[in-house]
Amino acid sequence: MKEKGFEKPACSTQSAPFPDEVTCPRCGADIEIWSDEEVTSCSACGYRVFNHERIVS
DSSP states (O other): OEETTEEOOSOOOOOOOOEEEEEOTTTOOEEEEETTOSEEEOTTTOOEEEGGGOOBO
């Protein structure tokens, strides 16, 4: 796609981070993890949940 003398790259839009609600594998509490976070901790038990191995509820 050309626009005013230059060509746009195939992916010219960036996606904004978004929250996901996941279940803590240790205690079952709900945890909010953002798509751009690598790791977060459960506020109930402190278990560290990594974004790439999360269990989506």
